[in-house]
Amino acid sequence: MITGSNTDAAQMKPPLRNIGVIGWLRENLFNNLFNSLLTLVTIYGLWLFVPPLIRWVFIDSLWFSSAEACRDIEGACWSIIPNNVSFIFFGFFPEGQQWRPLTAMLLLFALVFYSKNRKHWRQSLAIYWLLGLIVMGGLMHGGVFGMPVVETAQWSGFPLTLMLALFGMVGAYPLGVLLALGRRSKLIGIKSLCVVYIELIRGVPLISLLFMSSVMFPLFLPEGVSFDKVLRAQVAIILFAAAYIAEVVRGGLQAIPAGQYEAANALGLSYAKTMRLIVLPQALKIVIPPSVGILISAFKDTSLVVIIALYDVLKTTKVTLSNPQWMGYSSEAYLFLAVLYFVCCYAMTSYSRRLEKELHAGH
Amino acid sequence: MPRRQNDTTAADPPLVPFWHDPAKRGMLLQIVVLLLALGVGYVLVANTQANLQRQSIATGFGFIQHEAGFEIGEPAIPYSAADSYGRALLVGALNTLRVSFTGIIFTLIFGSVVGVARLSRNWLISHLAKVFIEVMQNIPLLLQLFFWYALFYEAFPSPREALNPLRGVFVSNRGLIFGVPIEHPAHGWMLIALLAGIVLWRLLVWWGRGLQERTGTIVPVHRLGIALCLLLSLLVWLAAGAPTAMNMPVFKGFNFQGGMSVSPEFSALLIGLVLYTSAFVAEIVRAGIQSVAHGQVEAAMAIGLRPGQVLHLVIFPQATRVIVPPLTSQMLNLTKNSSLAIAIGYSDFVSVANTTINQTGQAIEGVALIMVVYLFFSLSTSAFMNWYNKKTALVER
Numbered sequence: 178m179i180t181g182s183n184t185d186a187a188q189m190k191p192p193l194r195n196i197g198v199i200g201w202l203r204e205n206l207f208n209n210l211f212n213s214l215l216t217l218v219t220i221y222g223l224w225l226f227v228p229p230l231i232r233w234v235f236i237d238s239l240w241f242s243s244a245e246a247c248r249d250i251e252g253a254c255w256s257i258i259p260n261n262v263s264f265i266f267f268g269f270f271p272e273g274q275q276w277r278p279l280t281a282m283l284l285l286f287a288l289v290f291y292s293k294n295r296k297h298w299r300q301s302l303a304i305y306w307l308l309g310l311i312v313m314g315g316l317m318h319g320g321v322f323g324m325p326v327v328e329t330a331q332w333s334g335f336p337l338t339l340m341l342a343l344f345g346m347v348g349a350y351p352l353g354v355l356l357a358l359g360r361r362s363k364l365i366g367i368k369s370l371c372v373v374y375i376e377l378i379r380g381v382p383l384i385s386l387l388f389m390s391s392v393m394f395p396l397f398l399p400e401g402v403s404f405d406k407v408l409r410a411q412v413a414i415i416l417f418a419a420a421y422i423a424e425v426v427r428g429g430l431q432a433i434p435a436g437q438y439e440a441a442n443a444l445g446l447s448y449a450k451t452m453r454l455i456v457l458p459q460a461l462k463i464v465i466p467p468s469v470g471i472l473i474s475a476f477k478d479t480s481l482v483v484i485i486a487l488y489d490v491l492k493t494t495k496v497t498l499s500n501p502q503w504m505g506y507s508s509e510a511y512l513f514l515a516v517l518y519f520v521c522c523y524a525m526t527s528y529s530r531r532l533e534k535e536l537h538a539g540h
Numbered sequence: 541m542p543r544r545q546n547d548t549t550a551a552d553p554p555l556v557p558f559w560h561d562p563a564k565r566g567m568l569l570q571i572v573v574l575l576l577a578l579g580v581g582y583v584l585v586a587n588t589q590a591n592l593q594r595q596s597i598a599t600g601f602g603f604i605q606h607e608a609g610f611e612i613g614e615p616a617i618p619y620s621a622a623d624s625y626g627r628a629l630l631v632g633a634l635n636t637l638r639v640s641f642t643g644i645i646f647t648l649i650f651g652s653v654v655g656v657a658r659l660s661r662n663w664l665i666s667h668l669a670k671v672f673i674e675v676m677q678n679i680p681l682l683l684q685l686f687f688w689y690a691l692f693y694e695a696f697p698s699p700r701e702a703l704n705p706l707r708g709v710f711v712s713n714r715g716l717i718f719g720v721p722i723e724h725p726a727h728g729w730m731l732i733a734l735l736a737g738i739v740l741w742r743l744l745v746w747w748g749r750g751l752q753e754r755t756g757t758i759v760p761v762h763r764l765g766i767a768l769c770l771l772l773s774l775l776v777w778l779a780a781g782a783p784t785a786m787n788m789p790v791f792k793g794f795n796f797q798g799g800m801s802v803s804p805e806f807s808a809l810l811i812g813l814v815l816y817t818s819a820f821v822a823e824i825v826r827a828g829i830q831s832v833a834h835g836q837v838e839a840a841m842a843i844g845l846r847p848g849q850v851l852h853l854v855i856f857p858q859a860t861r862v863i864v865p866p867l868t869s870q871m872l873n874l875t876k877n878s879s880l881a882i883a884i885g886y887s888d889f890v891s892v893a894n895t896t897i898n899q900t901g902q903a904i905e906g907v908a909l910i911m912v913v914y915l916f917f918s919l920s921t922s923a924f925m926n927w928y929n930k931k932t933a934l935v936e937r
Contacts, residue, residue, distance in 0.1 A: 206664060212660075219664050366573065367569070367573055370573065377911075379918070380911075381914045382876040382877070385890070389907050392897060392907065396903065397584045400591065480680040481880070507690030507691075507693075508687070511686055511687040518678065518680055519675065522679070526677070
């Protein structure tokens with residue numbers, strides 16, 4: 178029926194060219210001349226680039242072979258990873274004891290997974306984390322329950338990366354909060370100290386602090402006292418991250434309306450109580466998403482300890498690559514690491530975005 | 541009530557003990573904290589002096605004038621191992637500036653392109669941009685640098701079998717080598733002609749604005765200005781006899797002679813810095829453009845502006861205010877991140893300072909120099925930033 182009434186028009190389906198796959202293509206890829214050209218050029222570029230890449234990665238590659246077998250192939254030699262996986266992940270941790278860092282890492286992932294759910298954000302969570310950190314430290318260091326002691330100099334690989342980032346964050350957070358409070362203080366002496374510290378640290382690259390930790394800290398200590406390289410780097414990372422956390426927390430403090438401070442004053446609460454009971458709980462909640470951002474940066478930045486010769490996961494990979502047997506497969510090894518870092522960081526990024534949305538909706 | 545208050549303040553000694561008086565307590569707290577800071581500082585300095593004496597390390601910056609004794613790749617000013625540490629550090633600082641400056645320019649261009657692409661209505665383009673941004677942001681820069689550097693060494697052939705994509709351009713594992721025009725007096729004159737063109741362009745803009753305000757006629761001043769710049773340079777070049785002699789790279793013995801070369805270290809560092817920072821810049825540009833309320837665009841289209849004019853006259857001026865502050869901090873990040881050069885062997889300031897520390901043992905001076913140089917960069921950038929913010933701030937009425 179072509180000469181339909183109004184009811185027919187309402188029941189008629191939209192034209193085929195506006196819905197389904199074709200409609201989507203017209204809407205999103207070919208909506209005008211410029212976009213159509215752009216799409217075609219991009220598809221051509223992808224056509225040149227992607228098939229050879231897939232060939233290299235999947236078709237011509239070897240996954241679980243010996244180094245010799247890799248010499249004759251055109252594609253990627255992923256075998257470098259399974260053949261060196263224990264060294265890349267655990268570095269110089271003694272052979273028979275590598276279940277310990279593995280357990281510590283699994284424990285960490287379990288804790289992270291448990292903390293993701295906002296229903297679990299209670300006081301008990303802090304206790305779980307404290308217990309977890311103690312157990313992780315015990316597993317790594319040993320000396321209890323018949324586990325032989327492993328010196329921090331032997332801590333290496335992925336657990337070192339995780340620990341530097343995690344303990345860096347745990348150590349830096351209280352310091353950062355204090356610095357932020359100091360910077361907002363009305364007391365000129367304290368305020369200027371905090372401002373100088375924060376701006377000084379934020380103005381220099383992390384690597385200069387790491388140099389400081391490796392060449393200057395030993396000079397600062399009295400004769401006979403020394404503490405090891407890993408711990409010194411950890412201190413440098415804490416000092417560095419604290420300045421950035423301070424700025425994030427300051428943002429949170431500024432977002433708290435003045436009425437909250439005034440109400441607390443009117444109730445006769447002291448400064449410490451005002452901060453602990455009224456201001457900080459609100460401010461810290463606001464800054465959770467940007468804090469995850471700082472955690473991501475800290476996690477990425479731990480790779481810089483390579484430069485002061487600590488054996489984090491990047492350095493153990495480089496050591497593997499300097500083995501004559503596996504020389505020349507850098508692309509494969511680095512791509513593997515890139516995927517490892519990407520998965521960790523991307524999980525944190527998307528979690529932080531989701532959290533931001535959820536917390537924002539609550540207002 | 542008021543009487544009693546008067547009494548206490550006027551005659552009687554204060555009833556509140558000093559530790560309950562906020563002003564005095566604050567003063568006391570500050571004194572304690574400052575004394576603590578000074579005390580910690582004193583202990584550190586005393587320890588350091590004792591340690592230095594024990595290890596008989598000289599203090600002070602006297603070493604600056606001693607002979608450095610190491611070579612630096614790609615110096616921007618003439619330098620040899622016989623020169624002083626001071627000159628070596630200067631070369632390092634110039635190398636840092638060179639890679640940062642080049643990196644910032646490429647990052648601004650590439651980051652803006654990716655940011656705009658992210659907002660494209662073309663699904664393919666916007667998703668490619670998204671993938672690029674996510675991948676780059678979530679992989680440590682140092683790993684990316686190692687990757688590009690390894691790629692140069694493992695994927696590119698030796699100079700003997702160098703790739704030759706264009707005439708006079710060679711890519712090998714020793715870097716990128718390309719031909720450059722041989723020096724000719726005409727080049728200086730062309731530069732002057734270009735500068736004159738830019739001055740004329742500015743004048744043209746000024747004249748065009750006046751004309752538009754008086755008569756409403758719009759002259760395409762920018763197109764004319766650019767054409768003027770190019771035309772003037774071309775004329776000077778032709779007048780000088782159109783010199784075309786090139787200094788072409790030629791393969792001799794084990795490596796190329798002549799031409800201009802860019803080392804793999806510099807290239808890897810530049811590529812890594814530009815790609816990594818571009819991802820952050822793209823997000824800033826995207827957020828800036830999205831911050832302009834949609835009503836603004838609709839209003840602009842309703843009064844009949846063309847899409848180009850909407851972008852140029854409505855979106856851009858408003859987005860800039862949002863974009864520039866975080867953009868500056870990204871540029872600063874790029875400069876600070878260029879210190880990772882040391883990991884792939886490009887001689888930037890940190891790398892030269894590190895060599896100096898290792899040779900002279902003067903760790904404190906070396907680290908202090910690094911910090912001072914980067915602080916100088918940061919503080920001058922934030923000074924510029926404050927000036928710019930003041931200049932572009934909305935004038936509230």
